[in-house]
Amino acid sequence: MPDKKILKNRRLFLQQALAAVPGITLLGMTGHQSLFASTAWAAPGQQTPYRPTFFTATEWMFINAAADRLIPSNEDGPGAVELGVPEFIDRQMESGYGHGEFWYMSGPFVTDVDFTLGYQLQFTPREFYRAAIADIDQACVNMHGHVFAGLDAATQDSVLEKLQAGALTLAHIAKPAEFFIQLLANTKEGYFSDPMYGGNRHMGSWKMIGFPGARADFADWMLQPGRVYPLGPVSIQGEKA
Amino acid sequence: MTTTLKSVDAVVIGLGWTGSILSMELASSGLSVVALERGAYRDTSPDWTYPRAADELKYGIRGELFQRLSKDTVTIRHAIDGTAVPYRQLNAFLLPNNVGGAGVHWNGQHYRPSPEDLKFYSHNVERYGAKFLPEDMTIQDYDVTYDELEPYLDQFERLCGTSGQAGNIGGKIIAGGNPFEGPRSRGYPTPPLPDTEGALRFAAAAKQLGYSPFPQPAANCSQPWTNPYGVRLGPCNLCGYCERYGCYLYSKASPQTTILPALLQKSNFEMRTHSTVTKINMSADGKRATGVTYVDAAGREVIQPADLVILSSFQINNVRLLLLSGIGKPYDPRTGTGVIGKNFAYQMMSESALFFDKDAAINPFIGAGAGGQQIIDEFNADHFDHAPHGFVGGGYILGGTTGGRPLQQLNVPPGTPAWGAKWKKAAKETYLHSTRVQTHASVMSYRDAYVDLDPTYRNALGQPLARITFDWHENEYRMTRFVTDRALEIVAKMNPKSHTVTMRRPGDRFNTRQYQTTHITGGAITGANPQTSAVNRYCQSWDVSNLFVFGASAFPQNLGYNPTGLIGGLTYMGAHAIREQYLKSPGPLVSA
Numbered sequence: 001m002p003d004k005k006i007l008k009n010r011r012l013f014l015q016q017a018l019a020a021v022p023g024i025t026l027l028g029m030t031g032h033q034s035l036f037a038s039t040a041w042a043a044p045g046q047q048t049p050y051r052p053t054f055f056t057a058t059e060w061m062f063i064n065a066a067a068d069r070l071i072p073s074n075e076d077g078p079g080a081v082e083l084g085v086p087e088f089i090d091r092q093m094e095s096g097y098g099h100g101e102f103w104y105m106s107g108p109f110v111t112d113v114d115f116t117l118g119y120q121l122q123f124t125p126r127e128f129y130r131a132a133i134a135d136i137d138q139a140c141v142n143m144h145g146h147v148f149a150g151l152d153a154a155t156q157d158s159v160l161e162k163l164q165a166g167a168l169t170l171a172h173i174a175k176p177a178e179f180f181i182q183l184l185a186n187t188k189e190g191y192f193s194d195p196m197y198g199g200n201r202h203m204g205s206w207k208m209i210g211f212p213g214a215r216a217d218f219a220d221w222m223l224q225p226g227r228v229y230p231l232g233p234v235s236i237q238g239e240k241a
Numbered sequence: 242m243t244t245t246l247k248s249v250d251a252v253v254i255g256l257g258w259t260g261s262i263l264s265m266e267l268a269s270s271g272l273s274v275v276a277l278e279r280g281a282y283r284d285t286s287p288d289w290t291y292p293r294a295a296d297e298l299k300y301g302i303r304g305e306l307f308q309r310l311s312k313d314t315v316t317i318r319h320a321i322d323g324t325a326v327p328y329r330q331l332n333a334f335l336l337p338n339n340v341g342g343a344g345v346h347w348n349g350q351h352y353r354p355s356p357e358d359l360k361f362y363s364h365n366v367e368r369y370g371a372k373f374l375p376e377d378m379t380i381q382d383y384d385v386t387y388d389e390l391e392p393y394l395d396q397f398e399r400l401c402g403t404s405g406q407a408g409n410i411g412g413k414i415i416a417g418g419n420p421f422e423g424p425r426s427r428g429y430p431t432p433p434l435p436d437t438e439g440a441l442r443f444a445a446a447a448k449q450l451g452y453s454p455f456p457q458p459a460a461n462c463s464q465p466w467t468n469p470y471g472v473r474l475g476p477c478n479l480c481g482y483c484e485r486y487g488c489y490l491y492s493k494a495s496p497q498t499t500i501l502p503a504l505l506q507k508s509n510f511e512m513r514t515h516s517t518v519t520k521i522n523m524s525a526d527g528k529r530a531t532g533v534t535y536v537d538a539a540g541r542e543v544i545q546p547a548d549l550v551i552l553s554s555f556q557i558n559n560v561r562l563l564l565l566s567g568i569g570k571p572y573d574p575r576t577g578t579g580v581i582g583k584n585f586a587y588q589m590m591s592e593s594a595l596f597f598d599k600d601a602a603i604n605p606f607i608g609a610g611a612g613g614q615q616i617i618d619e620f621n622a623d624h625f626d627h628a629p630h631g632f633v634g635g636g637y638i639l640g641g642t643t644g645g646r647p648l649q650q651l652n653v654p655p656g657t658p659a660w661g662a663k664w665k666k667a668a669k670e671t672y673l674h675s676t677r678v679q680t681h682a683s684v685m686s687y688r689d690a691y692v693d694l695d696p697t698y699r700n701a702l703g704q705p706l707a708r709i710t711f712d713w714h715e716n717e718y719r720m721t722r723f724v725t726d727r728a729l730e731i732v733a734k735m736n737p738k739s740h741t742v743t744m745r746r747p748g749d750r751f752n753t754r755q756y757q758t759t760h761i762t763g764g765a766i767t768g769a770n771p772q773t774s775a776v777n778r779y780c781q782s783w784d785v786s787n788l789f790v791f792g793a794s795a796f797p798q799n800l801g802y803n804p805t806g807l808i809g810g811l812t813y814m815g816a817h818a819i820r821e822q823y824l825k826s827p828g829p830l831v832s833a
Contacts, residue, residue: 071665076666101309102309102330103330104329105329115754209673215295
């Protein structure tokens, strides 16, 4: 079950830590990096805290804070952070996907085309996080005096809504809404994909919605349409629930 | 340095469905056959065994089985005066790669064309008059009738062990099948798979409205089946991992489950993987193909001479290789002349997700790519009078789910935000009680929808990308409005608590971000006249008689059905003509 206390404490800790550093600017973030470099976060029930490989401490704070708003933890079920979505995203950044191996990444990059012609920015997924988080944090500092992770939940939601609507101006990103598309997609990927990728810890999201995961065999059940399926999910590596 | 190899009887470019069929048929005739496949060899074991096959991130989202766009893609623009930009991420349609091609990751929705689909221009002109067709519509007839094609459509069904319920055998209408289908010589190899809950609800509502629902014909076997090549398939268990996935059960027909086990045993057949053909080589007089040039796994350029060249790669790659090789006259949209690249088309879908009460156990995760779903065909092809409606074409309406994989198949009720606590609550409350109804419909061909070579963007080998110029036309907006309205009447009769509607409305551009179907067609179309088509009825090039071009590139326009059944039929017809006529007397099979 989600441990709300831990989540609340984490937010509090985060806010206090940010408040303790005066004059948050992009330069100021260097201070954060050193502050958080030794601070790895453990998801509830996880014994060894996950240490991000790709994300810097500052970026890690953003990823955790954003994932926590995109899929919050509450009485309906687990949120993205407690299911390990930040770990999932960090690990994906080291994969072929993160390096852009699945995308055509040759120029010229023409960004002023109709939205319907698809993603046209020059960033691989890794590069996009690196560039966009810095810009979003700077925009948050300009607007609200704190980086994204240091804002209260309602303000964070309003920033995400603006980003989604393309209404948040970012210094180095021609189409900021594209970053929201990537961020939300990766967050849901970590929430719903097999636990072996680092998210969906103990198949928490599958249990919540009733998806049986990798069972993938309904020979006995396809002749019983309309009956409640009785079995919980299994994962690819054999975890059962 | 370029290496020139010993000549073979036939070289096959691309080892998907059509390349595998041609390799098998030609090797069985005693020809020495080399198949060049740019991708890797893959098979059920070890590549998609259980449980690793049930991995939505790897296969559904990242697209493990598809073409890596970092190496090769297409560019797309909406209009002939626009600038095309690369298709950088796979979304609207999927491009296949590797041995088996799209035959590995299709759903198995296995249809035959309606008889009028093959005579779509003359049929519509005869029934509605030439003025009924918009001026810029460039639809054409196939030079083959349904009855001529029937034995080959049947042959492809036998290959696949396809499950289904016949609706018309020899002109006799059979209850429970599709009453609109053309006459069949016999029924499906295996009976239909059981219906899923969503399909049953759809069929019940459709019947109340007076329609004739039937099980979707499925190249997902319902029983053990040994096909004419002696290859065996097993029954599908509705595992829910079909489109975009390899089948771990040997149930979905693919080259791997129907042809390759027999083909790979033939000593006169050789498969070379990681071999990308860059050009079809021509004789000095431009009348004969002399073989192909390809780049092998080590990056070396190799010439493979051959007496017969079979171009059997995916639709867009067929067209590009013809353009790169200078074969046939490139199509010019301004004059409407030329043939290579002409009549690119796609399909148009619409969809409704339905949400029921909590006591409705829909179990959306139980599903096959095709089996277990119900269809109505009343509004497809020319199965109804189009005169009052002002459009041609149409589509089938489908009820049920192919699976309930949460990243791609979880729907939330209308008005739900895309993220946050409300989204999560909706996902939790509706997932098990949701199903869907879709329309799957035709797109006509137009003067301004075509394929040529992009002037700017290149692939990893430095060759120009294929450039697609395409957008929707008024005929298709009207068509989807009409067919979707019929679907929504069925939805209303199913009486869900709420439902969504996703459809293309007038003014909506072709959106490369939204998946619809992978069925892109045309560009090397078949027909009766070399001035207006690239290949004849046997898919033989009009310009180069020892070159055959198979696949959806041959479609003069796109029909409402999924294309694979028709591709299989055209391929077997061409293979039969090569074996029985061409090899005895090489040359044009149809005089121009």
